[in-house]
Amino acid sequence: MENDANMNSEYEIIRDAVRRFAEAVIAPASEALWEHQEFPLEIWKQAAKLGFPALPYPVQYHGGGGDWVSFAIVLEELARVDCAVANAVMANSTVSSLLYYYGTEAQKQAYLVPMLEGSRIGAIGLTEPDAGSDAANVSTRADWDGSQWVINGAKTFISNTGTGITSPVVIAAVTGKRANGRKEISNFIVPGDAPGFHYGRKLQKIGWRASSTYELSFQDCRLPAENLLGERGAGLRQTLSQISTGRVLIGALALGLLQGSLDRSLAYMKERKAFGHPISEFQALQFKVADMAVHTHAARLMIYDAAARKDRGEPFSREASMAKLFATEKAMEATHQAIQIHGGYGIMSEYPVARAMGDAKVLEIVEGTSEIQRMIISRELLA
Numbered sequence: 198m199e200n201d202a203n204m205n206s207e208y209e210i211i212r213d214a215v216r217r218f219a220e221a222v223i224a225p226a227s228e229a230l231w232e233h234q235e236f237p238l239e240i241w242k243q244a245a246k247l248g249f250p251a252l253p254y255p256v257q258y259h260g261g262g263g264d265w266v267s268f269a270i271v272l273e274e275l276a277r278v279d280c281a282v283a284n285a286v287m288a289n290s291t292v293s294s295l296l297y298y299y300g301t302e303a304q305k306q307a308y309l310v311p312m313l314e315g316s317r318i319g320a321i322g323l324t325e326p327d328a329g330s331d332a333a334n335v336s337t338r339a340d341w342d343g344s345q346w347v348i349n350g351a352k353t354f355i356s357n358t359g360t361g362i363t364s365p366v367v368i369a370a371v372t373g374k375r376a377n378g379r380k381e382i383s384n385f386i387v388p389g390d391a392p393g394f395h396y397g398r399k400l401q402k403i404g405w406r407a408s409s410t411y412e413l414s415f416q417d418c419r420l421p422a423e424n425l426l427g428e429r430g431a432g433l434r435q436t437l438s439q440i441s442t443g444r445v446l447i448g449a450l451a452l453g454l455l456q457g458s459l460d461r462s463l464a465y466m467k468e469r470k471a472f473g474h475p476i477s478e479f480q481a482l483q484f485k486v487a488d489m490a491v492h493t494h495a496a497r498l499m500i501y502d503a504a505a506r507k508d509r510g511e512p513f514s515r516e517a518s519m520a521k522l523f524a525t526e527k528a529m530e531a532t533h534q535a536i537q538i539h540g541g542y543g544i545m546s547e548y549p550v551a552r553a554m555g556d557a558k559v560l561e562i563v564e565g566t567s568e569i570q571r572m573i574i575s576r577e578l579l580a
C-alpha cells in the first residue's frame with residue numbers, strides 16, 4: 198500500500214532505510230522510553246548520523262539536499278514505530294527552517310549546522326501559559342537596553358527542551374507596539390546556556406511521552422544584537438511562513454500512526470483466536486481494518502500532495518491544513534480502533550497500540566488544533 202504507483206524508487210529506498218532503522222533500533226527501546234518519559238538521545242544521534250533530520254536542507258549546511266516528500270516519508274516511518282521519536286526530528290526541523298530561511302550566514306554556521314549534524318537539537322518556543330492558538334497574544338518581552346536584548350517571560354509545552362543538547366531555542370517575544378496598537382513580535386535565538394534562561398517543570402504527558410517537554414522561563418536573559426533572527430518585528434510572519442510545512446509534517450506523523458495501527462491490527466487479527474476462529478474471520482473487525490486502510494491511503498495522498506506542492510514552489514497552505522486535519526483525526530480513530538481489535542492486550546502499555554493513542558491525541562492539538570484548521574479551511578472557502 199505504501200508502494201503507490203506514483204512513488205519513485207528513490208522514495209522507496211528512503212522508506213526502506215528508515216523502516217529498517219525504526220524496527221531495529223527504535224522498536225526495542227520504545228516501551229522503556231515511553232514508561233520513563235525519557236528523551237531518546239542515543240537514537241537521535243544515530244538518526245542524525247544517517248542524515249534523517251538533515252534530509253531536506255542544502256548540503257552546504259550539512260543537509261541532505263533532498264525534498265519535502267522524502268522528509269515526510271522519514272517522519273511517517275519513524276512515527277509508524279514511535280511518534281515521540283519522530284517529533285524530535287519534526288520539532289528540530291521547524292527551527293532548522295527558521296534559521297535556514299531567515300538566519301544570517303553566521304547564525305546558520307553557529308546553530309543550523311550542529312542541529313543538522315545531531316550534536317545539538319533545536320526547539321521552538323512560541324506557546325505561553327496564556328497564548329497558544331492565539332499566538333499573537335504572547336507576552337514574553339524583549340527590551341533593548343542600549344547594548345543587549347533583555348528577555349523576560351515564560352514559555353510552556355516546548356518540545357525538545359531539557360535534553361542536555363538543546364540549543365538553540367528560538368522564541369517569540371514582544372519588542373514593541375505597532376502604530377495600529379498591535380504587538381510587535383520578533384524571534385530570538387536563545388543558546389542553551391544563555392544567562393537568565395532557566396528550565397521550569399518537566400511536563401508529564403499522556404502522549405509523546407519520550408519527547409522532552411518543559412516550561413521555560415527568562416529572567417533578564419541577555420542576548421547580543423546578533424541573536425535577533427531576521428528583521429525586528431518579523432517574528433510572527435517568520436513563524437507563520439513555516440507553519441504550513443509544520444502541518445504537513447505533523448500530518449506525516451499521523452500517517453505513521455495510521456499505518457502502524459493498520460499493520461499491527463492485521464497481524465494480531467490473524468494470530469488471535471476467539472470462539473475457535475481467528476478473529477480475522479469476524480466481519481465486525483474486518484470492517485475496522487478496511488476503514489483504517491481507506492483512511493491511511495487517503496491521508497498518504499493528501500500529505501504527499503501537500504509536500505510535493507511545497508517542493509514545486511506552489512501555494513499549499515489550504516492543502517496542508519486539510520491534510521493535517523484529516524490525517525490527525527483519522528489517526529485518533531485508528532489508534533482507538535486498534536486497541537479495540539487487541540481487546541484487553543490493547544490496554545497494556547507493552548503493546549505499541551496502547552502507547553499510540555495518546556500520541557494521536559497530541560497531533561490533533563499541536564501545530565494548530567483541529568478547530569483552527571477548520572477555521573482556516575472555511576475562511577478560505579468563504580473568502
Ligand SMILES: Cc1cc2nc3c(=O)[nH]c(=O)nc-3n(C[C@H](O)[C@H](O)[C@H](O)COP(=O)(O)OP(=O)(O)OC[C@H]3O[C@@H](n4cnc5c(N)ncnc54)[C@H](O)[C@@H]3O)c2cc1C
Pocket residue numbers: 288320321322323324328329330331353354355356357402404405410559562563564565566567568569572
Ligand atoms: C505535547 C505538546 C508539545 C508541544 N510542543 C510545542 C512546541 O515545541 N513549541 C510551541 O511553541 N508550542 C508547543 N505546543 C503547544 C501547542 O502548539 C498548543 O498547545 C496549541 O497551539 C493549542 O494552544 P493551547 O494549548 O493554548 O490551547 P487554546 O488555544 O487555549 O485552545 C483551547 C481550545 O479552544 C479552541 N479554540 C481556540 N481558539 C479558537 C477559536 N478561535 N475558535 C474555535 N475554537 C478555538 C482550541 O481548538 C482548543 O480546543 C505543544 C503542545 C503539546 C501538547
